[in-house]
Amino acid sequence: MFQFIQHCISDFIDLLFPDLCVGCDQLLNTSEKYICSHCRMNLPETGHHREPYDQILLNKFAGKVPIQFIASYVYFTKGSSVQKIIHQIKYKGQKEAAKEIARWYGYLLKSESKAVEAIDVVISVPLHKSRLQQRGYNQADWIAEGLAEALEIPVCKDVVIRNQFKESQTNKNRLERWENVKSAFSVLNSESVLDKHVAIVDDVLTTGATIEACATELLKAGCRSVSVLTLAVAGR
Numbered sequence: 001m002f003q004f005i006q007h008c009i010s011d012f013i014d015l016l017f018p019d020l021c022v023g024c025d026q027l028l029n030t031s032e033k034y035i036c037s038h039c040r041m042n043l044p045e046t047g048h049h050r051e052p053y054d055q056i057l058l059n060k061f062a063g064k065v066p067i068q069f070i071a072s073y074v075y076f077t078k079g080s081s082v083q084k085i086i087h088q089i090k091y092k093g094q095k096e097a098a099k100e101i102a103r104w105y106g107y108l109l110k111s112e113s114k115a116v117e118a119i120d121v122v123i124s125v126p127l128h129k130s131r132l133q134q135r136g137y138n139q140a141d142w143i144a145e146g147l148a149e150a151l152e153i154p155v156c157k158d159v160v161i162r163n164q165f166k167e168s169q170t171n172k173n174r175l176e177r178w179e180n181v182k183s184a185f186s187v188l189n190s191e192s193v194l195d196k197h198v199a200i201v202d203d204v205l206t207t208g209a210t211i212e213a214c215a216t217e218l219l220k221a222g223c224r225s226v227s228v229l230t231l232a233v234a235g236r
């Protein structure tokens, strides 16, 4: 009887708050989770992992910080379903969706990329404490969890912290962004990354300034090498 009532309540809640696709707001059917089949099948995958030494992305870091390999799952363009997905993940509490999509990417990487085998640990780009409190979660943590689970690699938590809270990076050029993030990170527990190959994980790769700052600190702290995995990359 109790189970029946529970079932009725859950059906009622579904009726009031049906699960919608994070990419297009369409109703999801029972076999779909977070993203409808149409959006999933039409994700603009980059295929970077098949060419892990893709010069275009590595060029973002050339002469600044040595990055072993870098791969993003999908292209982020204005007005696309990916933009909507990232917005939902970042600002609308869709952290489970972030983890699920990261899992898909992790499985793809595991089956098709030799380069990921060299990664020892995964680290997400941290948010500053006050931003974290404001938002309630760090989307990059959830992405890191999903990737780590699929890749069967541990997540290293509380290693990198964000020191200062600076104004938004939006509407800043590359130099201004760099000035903004240059000393934004510190490594706290360097023993846990000593001589390790670390994959830095974030939601979207844009100019690369944030990841550059984070990678620089990790290498200073004794990491053997640094790679980068993101859910999306700006442009195509």
Ligand SMILES: [Zn+2]
Pocket (backbone or CB within 6 Å): 021, 022, 023, 024, 025, 026, 035, 036, 037, 038, 039, 040
């Ligand atoms: Zn959809």
